[in-house]
Amino acid sequence: MLPSMYRGLWRAAVHTLRASKGNPPSRFLSTCNGVSSGLADAETIFALSSGHGRCGVAVVRVSGPASATALSCMTGLTRSLPAPRTALLRSITDPQSKEVLDRGLVLWFPGSVPGMRPAEAGEFTRRAFQAGKLGLTEVEGLGDLIHAETEAQRRQALRQMSGELGRLYQDWSHKLKRCLAHVEAFIDFSEDELIEDGVLNQVDRSVCDLQAEMERHLKDERRGERLRSGVQVVIAGATNAGKSSLLNTLCQRPAAIVSPIAGTTRDVVETALDIGGFPVLLSDTAGLRDSPDLVEREGVRRARERVEQADLTLVVVDSAHLPSDAQKAATILQGHLRSVLPTQEQPKTVFSADRFLLVLNKTDLLPEEQRLKLHRELRLVSGLPPVSLISCHTNKGLQDFLTVLHSSVKTLCGDPLSGAPTLTQARHRAHLQQCFAALAQYQRYRDIDLALAAEGVRLALTSLGRITGRVGAEEILDIIFKDFCIGK
Missing domain, CATH: 3.40.50.300 (P-loop containing nucleotide triphosphate hydrolases)
Known part of the structure; x- marks a missing residue:
């Protein structure tokens, strides 16, 4: 339960949002020149970022165009906003009753997107993921860090949040994309003598190496999941x-x-x-x-x-x-x-x-x-x-x-800080097992039906993409034309 002052602050934020109806003031719009058009239709969101429970300090986070309206109405800064990224001590008031709710630090980070509503659970992090600032495994690491209750859990979560596990899977994903691109190129262009015969041998070696790496990764005795x-x-x-x-x-x-x-x-x-x-x-x-x-x-x-x-x-x-x-x-x-x-x-x-x-x-x-x-x-x-x-x-x-x-x-x-990064979730293990099985399909059909073998690599790439959250056909085409200069 929040202390009464923070409940009042929360209600005040809601009142401000409703009053603004998602329309930022003109002075705010002038600070948003250069905001990408892809973000222009998003709404402004707000949430209690410091977590629920009894506490002496609470943090309310607002992101969007009506942020300036909320800041002005609740802090009395009617003429100018604070200097960017500079903490300012202000009295925080209810925008309707003008009752002083608390005194606290205000931080202003220019930048915006239109409309205003309460943020959904995890929405700030989701935006970071969609903007490419965090990978999916890093997002999961952040969630684990928030919920960590022991020192070893904190260390493991921090390591995953740093992107080490994500980089391992991204490296595997890149290798699989190259394998798939080479197989697809061989199927489509080998008859025109545009592709060398040794290409498939390179794919064979890469697939075998990846299978060996994944097998070692999966044989971790569930240490990360236990932790x-x-x-x-x-x-x-x-x-x-x-x-x-x-x-x-x-x-x-x-x-x-x-x-x-x-x-x-x-x-x-x-x-x-x-x-x-x-x-x-x-x-x-x-x-x-x-x-x-x-x-x-x-x-x-x-x-x-x-x-x-x-x-x-x-x-x-x-x-x-x-x-x-x-x-x-x-x-x-x-x-x-x-x-x-x-x-x-x-x-x-x-x-x-x-x-x-x-x-x-x-x-x-x-x-x-x-x-x-x-x-x-x-x-x-x-x-x-x-x-x-x-x-x-x-x-x-x-x-x-x-x-x-x-x-x-x-x-x-195990020691969460030593050795290779370990699997931390059953979801990762299930997708990696599917990826490993799909690579076995490539081995099985390699000399029988190359199209089915290629499908095995594609399935493996899709399974790995479900862990990282990123996979696209456009990248396959990029590799084909980059590696083989098809048509110059």
Whole structure:
């Protein structure tokens, strides 16, 4: 909810817009000489640009010819507008009642387009895209930056907004345009001996290189998508192992009910966390056991479903139930892990360190000597994922566990600032997979039907264009005549 002064400012902007009826004053028109005719029919728009919510400062942005009218009516600047791009401190008043709403900074950026109305969601950014100031992937990066909640998300969004991902796709798009132009030229002009025979061999090499690059790009293990939407971390294990206590400890609030009665948690309890700058969606689940209770059985089914979907599973075990011998304890833990795993998991991936962490809880109930022995020896046992010994009651061992958890989450997300730019959205992945499949069509029909092979390249270019937002047939013709000088 906006503070009352900003609600008044907003109403005043609306009144000004209605009064102006989209007609800019003559002095404003004189500042707009040279505005391109392609923008002349657009409307003036306004919006709250600083976001909704309680705040001490609000920014109202206006773009269009009636901007001068709004500025004059609401600031008393009736004779001249402020110097361009210079901040001016003014009292802001209601244009009808003349009531002072607030004092604030006014900035004037000359330039305009006609009509006035409230801006639609994202319309300022859409105009920047249509004007060629931002590419589509950069626009998406801007959106991710606005919604970023962790430091790693901010870094990834800022990198995408800088245009690095867009430049990669534009480079691929340029190569595909050249491939398509060469194939089309060969089809249309080879019989007139205007095209050299080696042209298609160059296309073959380019297509193979592009396929290899796309394949490497797609095999990113969804790191960018995880970082954008959050790593799915699920707490699983037997009843009364302390899963809900671990959730409450990590989020530092009583998010889940904790009770000595087994089977207290029956549904999935979720909470969002920031683990060392990385976004995590943490889920507490029902204890895994056979139960005659229909509700609890549904909770167990949901728990197993979440484990199947999880990026990382924290398998919680009551350490008080483990034998003191480390080898025997390891055997029991391996069996417990298998009971938690999805049924389709293969033995070779059962204890993958990037999928599972073992959390031995309630170590405050163990003799100190036994705890130290388990801590020392279980880490040396092969065939187990990383093991952390903690007590949710005393918080002992929690810091070491958080270090292990942060390392696992960072591995799943990767470093957003290093290496090649990664896919950040499922939309990108779907279009790239279609592009890759279309290039396979070129390979399949290359020696059978060159027209169908060319269609494969065209489909690949269209799929890539859906990511970048830009593709046109005119560019293909430009390449044909530039590269081959058809007809001189």
